[in-house]
Amino acid sequence: MRLADPEIFENHAQFLKKSRNRTRFHWQWDTPEKYDANMRAYFRMLSGMDRVVGRVIQALHKQALAKHTVIVYSADNGYYLDERGFTRKWSH
Numbered sequence: 001m002r003l004a005d006p007e008i009f010e011n012h013a014q015f016l017k018k019s020r021n022r023t024r025f026h027w028q029w030d031t032p033e034k035y036d037a038n039m040r041a042y043f044r045m046l047s048g049m050d051r052v053v054g055r056v057i058q059a060l061h062k063q064a065l066a067k068h069t070v071i072v073y074s075a076d077n078g079y080y081l082d083e084r085g086f087t088r089k090w091s092h
Helices: 006-010 032-062
Strands: none
């Protein structure tokens, strides 16, 4: 069962079904065109972050600091990307 299956959404508590995660779902995910456009934008953003980290690593190497540097990746709780019938992260 896909996480976007309507049956999964229906099993959520009523307060979640009426949350911003659901009302704003229709802004981004309720048509195949919106889904495709928003997923492309999301992955474009991630690719941009990869390029920036690559530039930081390159600069560290140029300054001979890479050997003595630890890069720590951290993230927040992420987005709903159409999973469970929601969007964004207001319920987290």
